[in-house]
Amino acid sequence: MPSIIYIITLIIFLSWNRNIIVSAETWCYDTVNPLEQDNPKPVRCPAVTEKQDNIFHNVGINPNASTNMFEISFTCDPSANQTTCDKAKESFEKAGEIFTSVLSLNTPIRINASLVSLSDDTVLGSAAPARLIPLKCKDKKIRNFPQSLVKQFQFSTHPEYASDDIIAVFNSKCNFYFEGDPTITPDQIGFLELIVHEIVHGLGLVTNWKPLLNSNTVTELTPALNLTSTSTSYSDKSDPEVYYGFIETIFDSFIVTNEGNRFSDFTEQLNDFTPYGTKFQDQSAFISAFINSPEYNVSQMVLKYSQTANTMVFLANPHSELIWLESNITPYSKGSSISHFSMEIYDNTTDFLMTYLQHPGRSLETALQQNNATCVIGPKLLYLFETIGYATPNNPNPQKPSLIESHPVKSKTTSWKNSTTTTTTTTIDTNDTTTTTDSNDKSKPTTSNLFSSTESIIFNNNNYGWINLVISLSVGGLFFISGGWIF
Ligand SMILES: [Zn+2]
Numbered sequence: 001m002p003s004i005i006y007i008i009t010l011i012i013f014l015s016w017n018r019n020i021i022v023s024a025e026t027w028c029y030d031t032v033n034p035l036e037q038d039n040p041k042p043v044r045c046p047a048v049t050e051k052q053d054n055i056f057h058n059v060g061i062n063p064n065a066s067t068n069m070f071e072i073s074f075t076c077d078p079s080a081n082q083t084t085c086d087k088a089k090e091s092f093e094k095a096g097e098i099f100t101s102v103l104s105l106n107t108p109i110r111i112n113a114s115l116v117s118l119s120d121d122t123v124l125g126s127a128a129p130a131r132l133i134p135l136k137c138k139d140k141k142i143r144n145f146p147q148s149l150v151k152q153f154q155f156s157t158h159p160e161y162a163s164d165d166i167i168a169v170f171n172s173k174c175n176f177y178f179e180g181d182p183t184i185t186p187d188q189i190g191f192l193e194l195i196v197h198e199i200v201h202g203l204g205l206v207t208n209w210k211p212l213l214n215s216n217t218v219t220e221l222t223p224a225l226n227l228t229s230t231s232t233s234y235s236d237k238s239d240p241e242v243y244y245g246f247i248e249t250i251f252d253s254f255i256v257t258n259e260g261n262r263f264s265d266f267t268e269q270l271n272d273f274t275p276y277g278t279k280f281q282d283q284s285a286f287i288s289a290f291i292n293s294p295e296y297n298v299s300q301m302v303l304k305y306s307q308t309a310n311t312m313v314f315l316a317n318p319h320s321e322l323i324w325l326e327s328n329i330t331p332y333s334k335g336s337s338i339s340h341f342s343m344e345i346y347d348n349t350t351d352f353l354m355t356y357l358q359h360p361g362r363s364l365e366t367a368l369q370q371n372n373a374t375c376v377i378g379p380k381l382l383y384l385f386e387t388i389g390y391a392t393p394n395n396p397n398p399q400k401p402s403l404i405e406s407h408p409v410k411s412k413t414t415s416w417k418n419s420t421t422t423t424t425t426t427t428i429d430t431n432d433t434t435t436t437t438d439s440n441d442k443s444k445p446t447t448s449n450l451f452s453s454t455e456s457i458i459f460n461n462n463n464y465g466w467i468n469l470v471i472s473l474s475v476g477g478l479f480f481i482s483g484g485w486i487f
Pocket residue numbers: 197198201335340355356432435437
């Protein structure tokens with residue numbers, strides 16, 4: 001009996017600890033329209049606890065996994081003919097089967113896909129993670145992860161998920177070729193190759209390195225900026241702004257220059273610009289201070305790398321495989337530079353998929369034949385997936401980040417033993433934006449990725465966790481010692 005009481009006591013106190021975790025809040029960043037990825041919407045994503053039925057701990061692979069772990073929610077332009085809509089839907093199903101065959105997915109991935117009429121005729125389409133979620137990596141750095149990947153980590157408690165994992169929009173005005181159609185014409189774009197390319201971005205091949213300033217000429221690149229306003233209105237730029245550093249994506253953390261410098265180190269240098277929590281009168285004051293700081297040189301240097309051929313690689317695990325990234329577009333092209341494989345190096349290889357241009361007049365079947373490829377997901381792209389955290393048959397145990405237990409920034413301490421801190425968490429999702437992936441791929445006018453957000457309360461779960469454990473062990477031990485005395 002005493003041991004039972006001890007266990008019950010432990011459960012009660014550990015449950016109390018879990019409740020505190022659940023009450024913690026953090027900010028995620030949602031992309032509602034993948035064509036407007038420069039304006040991600042900050043949303044609260046409080047921690048929630050998953051039903052045990054949804055967890056496949058120690059299994060790794062969902063035993064119920066089907067041949068298609070992608071759930072497609074498809075919307076078709078009402079003015080498009082039904083046959084086209086059906087072919088597009090079939091293509092998404094096929095794309096889902098392709099990814100399912102190469103990744104060891106344990107949790108279904110939901111794609112919200114649309115084939116609709118877009119105002120810009122040159123845009124084929126785009127896709128992005130519907131939500132980016134900040135998690136803590138092994139090196140203690142917090143980075144943005146795509147929701148589709150976070151789900152595969154099978155956290156029993158995790159930041160709340162958005163309803164979709166990937167949001168994708170394609171232009172019904174474009175002349176698409178669907179696999180199985182009669183011979184492709186020179187002006188047609190292979191739809192299947194296009195959507196597989198875009199889904200790769202939605203799965204995590206996204207960079208947070210973007211122009212910071214809203215100017216006609218790009219003068220610098222920085223990771224997404226955490227600059228939060230004390231105002232509750234995102235559009236109100238006149239309130240004081242609080243600086244909480246720059247945040248990169250998990251993809252960004254593996255970028256290394258040809259001189260051996262890690263982009264993560266550049267992020268760290270930029271984060272030394274001023275202590276976290278520094279207040280600025282408004283956004284203009286921040287910008288003025290930043291461009292006059294020594295750190296600004298770092299952001300200019302990264303821009304230089306991004307538009308100089310063969311200067312940056314994605315360093316893939318576990319064999320230090322080098323994947324040369326696109327840095328041969330001058331001037332820098334948002335949506336094309338950095339977040340693609342080098343066109344010059346990979347266009348005619350088995351890793352042709354993630355170059356920034358897609359050849360018109362070429363079906364996926366022909367592309368595979370021409371490049372002696374057996375799968376549209378090339379070997380280097382598969383390494384990339386494994387490196388950012390996706391399991392595959394050859395790499396069943398990728399690195400797994402952890403939940404953010406305590407926010408890196410503590411300010412305005414308000415309660416007992418610093419357990420409760422008032423702080424702010426904002427990140428900016430600036431993924432592959434325009435992504436036309438055809439010869440019309442062009443740089444859009446740059447816009448500022450500055451925005452503001454509201455403050456939130458973050459609980460330092462670490463402190464609570466230890467305190468709870470000590471208390472529960474102590475109290476449980478007392479019960480154990482006292483035995484039947486209590487009952
Ligand atoms: Zn792309």
